[in-house]
Amino acid sequence: MRFPNQRLAQLFEMLQSETLPQDELARRFAVSTRTVRTDISALNMLLADHGVQLVLSRGAGYQLVIEDPERYHRLQAEQPAHLRVPRTSGERVHYLLTRFLTSAFSLKLEDLADEWFVSRATLQNDMAEVREYLARYQLAIETKPRYGMKLFGSEMAIRTCLTDLLYEIALEDVENPLLNLEALNSGMLGTLEPLLQGCFSRFGIRLSDDSERYLRLYCAVAVRRISEGYPLNDFFADDVDDDVRDAARHIINLMRPICGKAVSPAEEAYLRVNIAARRVEALAPSAINADDGEQLVEYILNYINLHYNYSLQNDTQLRADLLTHIKTMITRVRYQINIPNPLLSNIKQHYPMAWDVTLAAVSNWGKYSPYVINENEIGFLVLHIGVGLERHYNVGYQRHPQVLLVCDTGNSTARMIQAMLLRKYPQIVVEGIVSQRDYEQMDDVAADFVISTVRVSEKEKPVVLMSPFPTDYQLEQIGKLVLVDRTRPYMLSRYFSASHFCIIDRPIDRTELFQQLCQQLEQEGIVDETFYASVEEREAIVSTMLGDGIALPHSLGLQARKTAVYTVLAPQGIAWGDEVAYVIFLLAISKDDYEEAMAIYDLFVTFLRERAMPRLRASSDFSSFKAVAIDCLSRL
Known part of the structure; x- marks a missing residue:
């Protein structure tokens, strides 16, 4: 039918x-x-x-x-x-990838279109994403007239691509037909699960749940490929620990009767590397023998200290955590084994400061190393570095409420009130104590609000009237002002200005934009002549697109003489790699302000969380931009 x-x-x-x-x-x-x-x-x-x-x-x-x-x-x-019909574009891409990765023959889009009840044009559109996905693994689709399309590439790349794809699908839906009926032999995952768990337990191999799931998927993929006549024959690897070698040999012996064919030594070697790359190290730092790992840890921590002023070299816990992770990471990068990082996008968006610090250090180390460390691996390192920063620095910078105390009843009373306030609200910073006469002569007030024992006029800042022995109501009024989040509005008023704001409503490329902005900052003495080159270098490593049309270009390290943010609104959009940026914040951060750097980044995370890009892009001038920004910040 x-x-x-x-x-x-x-x-x-x-x-x-x-x-x-x-x-x-x-x-x-x-x-x-x-x-x-x-x-x-x-x-x-x-x-x-x-x-x-x-x-x-x-x-x-x-x-x-x-x-x-x-x-x-x-x-x-x-x-x-x-x-089993794919209903959405995303599902069709997954099905197409699976068909190409598992088919021994050429495929015709006409046949697939008939099977899935869509037009050939629809599938043709989906093929762009399919080709892009396959290109990450050096796999390509060739088309021959009348014969159709066929996948070409190495067997190792095909297996890696298929396993990564199935792993991504399994994270969303373990009952997906692609896992149980299309890509793998029916029931194979259920057959392998107890066999692998028993093997890892027998040989003392500790794995996370995700790593065990990935290895089970890889073994299921290997069973299908070997049984269909596609073995691995050209893979060689350095020796590994005895327990890993014994576990891999045991698994291969279990797979032979399932495959129904001979299993080559290359299969066992590749399985050994996959297990070694994913095991959880349980060794003490002193017992780890990995020269490359030691060098990388030392280089990362020294780089962060030199370029970002964060001294983490003496954090023994951080060194141990990094070394434990890096030992297995080096095995992965040596053999180009990619472990998906499902938290990568969240890490980049919600921990941008730790991400940039780690990315800069690892990328610079890469200039002197044969290894290429991908974004997924950097994301795992960011979590360790981020925890280290939190242990030692106020990376979650907060602006404490600044208070001016007006008191006309004597110095002892003023000191008593100050002590009482600090006991009740320790986050308060009393920036000064003045008499009523001195207060009235002031042109303006720099503090966030005023606490006074006498009735005084307001100078564009809130005033709370308080007796020497305050009532509960008076303390409640003070508490309302104390608990207001002033960090983000403070950052906005301090580092954003109309002189560093522009709207570019014409076609412009990213390089021209960087040249224009950096030239102005250099003329103003905010940065030196090396800043532009560093911004371009940082962009070349990984795109600084934060998401939702918001980009945060910046230099490697804290190179500015003083901190400023240059805001650019581009209603037409500016091509930013594979994406388009409409709101651009060029960051110039100095070493003097590194304690506040995290809060600056937090501003942009707030814009992203509030989906503020369309409103920011529609601003007609700096005042309207600032009004939109303050409105977003006030919702938190």
Whole structure:
């Protein structure tokens, strides 16, 4: 049986597993209830010869009624693939990747379009993302007229790509048909799970749950590839620890009868490397013998101290954590084994300061090393560096409320009030104590608010009237002002200015933009002539796009003479690698302000979290930009 369109196939699949009313069906398919009734009638006509009908049950909805079980079961047996239809573009990309990575023959988009009830043009659009994904593994699709498309690349790359893909899918849905029916032999993951767990336990191999899941997927992929006649024959690796070598040999012996074919020594060598790259080290730092790891830890910590003023060299806990992680990381980068980091995007968005510090150090070390450390690995290192920064520095900088105390009853009373305030609200900073006469002669007040024992006028700052022995109400009024978050608004007023704000509503490329902004900052004496080159170098390492059209270009290290943020709004957008930036913040941060650097980054994370880019981009001048920014900050 062939369904005339994809919606009928999805409707039949849905109603086989549950009873649904027509209102719910209309909502799920974004159609009218009349269309649902028409589709049900069409389905019933198609199903008439297969012993099954869809019947409306009042109060419940449409349900499947089997009139001839034998014919219905025959329908299920004959048409299993048609009941697994990718519905969205993302699902189609996954299915296409799986087909290319597992097919021994050429594929034609026309055939797949018929099977999945979509047009060939739709699949052609999806192929751009498929090719991009495969290119990361040096895999390519070649097209021959009349024959179709076929995947070309090394066997190791095919296995790595397929395993990474299945791992990503498993994180979202362990019941996905691609895992259980399409890409792997049916039931293989369930067969391998107890075998691998028993092996790792027997040989004392400690693995995280994610690492064990990945190795199980790789073994399942290897079983299929070997059984279909695609072995690994050209992989050699250095020796590993005895327990890893014994575990890999034991697993290969378990896989031989499952594969039904001979297993080459290269298969065992590659499995050894995969286990070594993912095991959890339980050794004490003094017992780890990894010269490269020691050098990398030393280089990273020295670089951070030299370029960012954060001294972490004496943190023994951080050294131990980094060394334990880096020992297995070097095994991975040596053999180009990629471990997906599901938290990478969150790490980059929510810990941008620690990300930049670590990225700069690792990238600079890469100039003197044969290894290439990818973003996933850097993300894991960021977590260790971030914890070290939190242990030793106030990286979560907060501006404490600045208070001016006005008191006319004598010095002893003023000191008593000050002590009482600090006992009640230790975060308060009393920046000065003045008399009423001195206060009234002041042109303005720099403090955030004023506490006075006498009635005084306001000078654009809140005033709280307080007796020497304050009431609960008075303390409550002070508390409301103390607990206001002043950090982000303070950063906004201190480091953002109209002189460093512009709207560029014309085509411009990223390099021209950097030259224009850096030239102005250099003329103002904020940065020197090396700043522009450093900004370009940082951008070349990894894109500084934070997300949602917001970019944060900056230099490697804290190179500015004083801190400033240059804000650029680009309504037409500026090409930023594979993305487009509409709001750009060029950061120039000096070493004098490194304690506050984290709070500066936190401003942009807030804009991202509040989805503020469209409102910021629509600002007509600096005042309206600042109003939008303050509104975003006030919601927290």
